[in-house]
Amino acid sequence: MPQRRLISVFDRLLQQHGPQHWWPGETPFEVMIGAILTQNTAWTNVERAIANLKQAGCLEPQCLLDTPFEQVADWLRPSGYFNIKTRRVRDYCAWYLEQGGYPRLRRRRTHTLRQALLAVHGIGPETADDILLYAFNRPVFVIDAYTRRLFARLGLIAGDEPYDTLRLAVEASLPTDVQLYNEYHALIVNHAKDHCKPKPRCDNCRLRRGCGGVGE
Template sequence: MTVNGSLAEADLRNIYDRLLAEYGPQQWWPGETSFEVMVGAVLTQNTAWPNVERAIQNLKQAGILSPQAIDHSPQTALADLLRPSGYFNVKAVRLKNLCKWVLELGLEEGRDLSTDSLRSTLLAVNGIGPETADDILLYAYDRPVFVIDAYTRRIFSRIGLVSGNESYETLRAQFERELGASAAIYNEYHALIVYHAKYACRVKPRCDQCIIKLHCQFSKK
């Protein structure tokens, strides 16, 4: 087992295989359309997914789950619909910014851009950071971009494959280099990481419930 902050393909593949065998396919990202996936990526910042689902349901019931409708919606009214997701005033602004990006670029036209170009345009949207941009790229555009989140840092730093202090771009590049370019693998792996972090590798870990604890440095302390 490679430790001391050094990723290796065999390590990552072995952990992926164990998680998939234990939890099964996660079928992420929940959403009926690519645009709904994008909305979810913005709203999931700093909140639990059930809260996002309630906010999205509010948008559907109000009949404004489209970039045009959200762009034309009064910000205060939009924020009220997003209230279940938390930080609703901030998220209303960010969601409007994303909708302007969609309307200017074109939802389907974005598929004609290279992944690097599409990512650059997303990161230029005020309120869209690397994790949100990569959620959109992976789940809405099916691009081979590995999403790094707090759960990824927690699990793999406890295992000993990363220090946990690396920059977002450094970790993303390492995972992508070792796993190879596969949107399908990245999709499933990220979803499995999230599930495992919520079920076993919590802030206060349930090591007795962990199916990868043999790989883990944290559980041996």
């Protein structure tokens, strides 16, 4: 994957959208819960669920474990699949506390921490990498559906490669820089929502030249 092309795409996205300052969350733990809740739903729905937790004073791992399942599920209802997500959130909280919480987890090397996250029920590669990048500030590039769509239309990838194949290819082609990975992923998400939709809106898109998605 050509580094010059990747950096050019980043520069044009930054010119179009400006700095994103992602991930929206006040604490690392809030970022972690947001990463779990955003599976298969829009971020606006996650914000409503997190607002419920904050209003209840229960955006803490022990509180989420001590509170009856049905009550937590009701708070998380706006995020969709709320019973499944309640189980995943509680499984994560139990693991998180067993591991000693943020102070101990942040001491682990990135690869070791990633493997530990992937072993938690309900945590897949994308969720684990969201947590690593945005909560632990590790240089891990997040591959999501938006990234696949954009890079495939630009001819950088086929689009059906395995998750880790794409992640490692991007990381090998970019400087190892947490802030760069953070901004790049956030810009892709913003651009995909505004322009690079399943049916693209190509007007005023700074990536239009050389994009295979024009006219789809």
